[in-house]
Amino acid sequence: xxxxxxxxxxxxPKEHVTLVTLNRPAVxxxxxxxxxxxxxxxxxALNLDDGATRCVVVTGTxxxxxxxxxxxxxxxxxxxxxWVRQHLIYERMVRAILACPIPIIAAVNGAAxxxxxxxxxxxxxxYASEHAKFALTEVTLGIMPGAGGTQNLPRAIGERRAKEVIxxxxxxxxxxxxxxxxxxSENSIRLDSQHELESSHxxxxxLRSCTxxxxxxSTFSSRDAGWKPxxxxxxxSLTSHCGERRLGCGCTAVIGRSWYG
Numbered sequence: 001x002x003x004x005x006x007x008x009x010x011x012x013p014k015e016h017v018t019l020v021t022l023n024r025p026a027v028x029x030x031x032x033x034x035x036x037x038x039x040x041x042x043x044x045a046l047n048l049d050d051g052a053t054r055c056v057v058v059t060g061t062x063x064x065x066x067x068x069x070x071x072x073x074x075x076x077x078x079x080x081x082x083w084v085r086q087h088l089i090y091e092r093m094v095r096a097i098l099a100c101p102i103p104i105i106a107a108v109n110g111a112a113x114x115x116x117x118x119x120x121x122x123x124x125x126x127y128a129s130e131h132a133k134f135a136l137t138e139v140t141l142g143i144m145p146g147a148g149g150t151q152n153l154p155r156a157i158g159e160r161r162a163k164e165v166i167x168x169x170x171x172x173x174x175x176x177x178x179x180x181x182x183x184x185s186e187n188s189i190r191l192d193s194q195h196e197l198e199s200s201h202x203x204x205x206x207l208r209s210c211t212x213x214x215x216x217x218s219t220f221s222s223r224d225a226g227w228k229p230x231x232x233x234x235x236x237s238l239t240s241h242c243g244e245r246r247l248g249c250g251c252t253a254v255i256g257r258s259w260y261g
Contacts, residue, residue: 017057021059025064072141091147113134122147157180
């Protein structure tokens with residue numbers, strides 16, 4: 001794969017394993033248009049030709065944050081048109097991850113807030129360091145999670161607990177995530193350990209078959225099925241009560257935007 005990135009670092013720490021590192025440490029690896037575009041480009045390329053890769057590990061530079069969510073400074077002066085375009089990129093990014101035919105592991109090494117939490121939720125597995133924290137903080141800005149969080153989180157931890165997380169914006173720890181079933185292991189992340197890299201030992205054909213079998217195995221039941229219209233429903237319901245267009249105005253920041261994440 002001959003791709004060059006400015007906000008992603010790509011490495012191969014072990015045979016058949018691709019390590020993808022979000023590389024914007026100055027802003028806690030926050031998501032901007034460039035980063036979203038590069039993640040989208042990478043996973044669309046893997047969907048077309050995964051080469052010898054049997055497992056992808058996604059992590060963030062440093063131990064402060066996996067991804068702090070959207071870069072609000074970058075978004076601050078955006079026009080509505082630019083904001084819609086950015087969100088469409090984020091939608092394509094998530095769909096490319098969900099469609100990836102090989103296992104993807106989120107190695108969460110710090111805060112995974114907002115879109116960062118949704119990025120982790122789109123992966124097949126989440127492993128987390130002891131100090132990692134998760135949150136869908138969008139509601140505190142007057143918007144809703146727009147990258148599948150309202151669907152992927154309930155599937156992982158249950159509907160009622162997910163409602164509390166989504167509607168309060170309250171963070172939860174890696175230990176709580178483990179208790180709830182989001183994080184399968186209590187062990188801390190070590191990128192040279194078997195936690196993230198064990199999948200690389202299995203035959204490539206077996207991994208592809210298991211990851212692509214969502215239509216026939218309930219365990220992997222269609223990760224992306226139904227998330228687009230349901231989130232759209234939430235947005236329409238919440239924005240029908242107010243006509244303002246500014247962050248911090250309850251749920252009104254998405255008025256007039258065709259967001260379907």
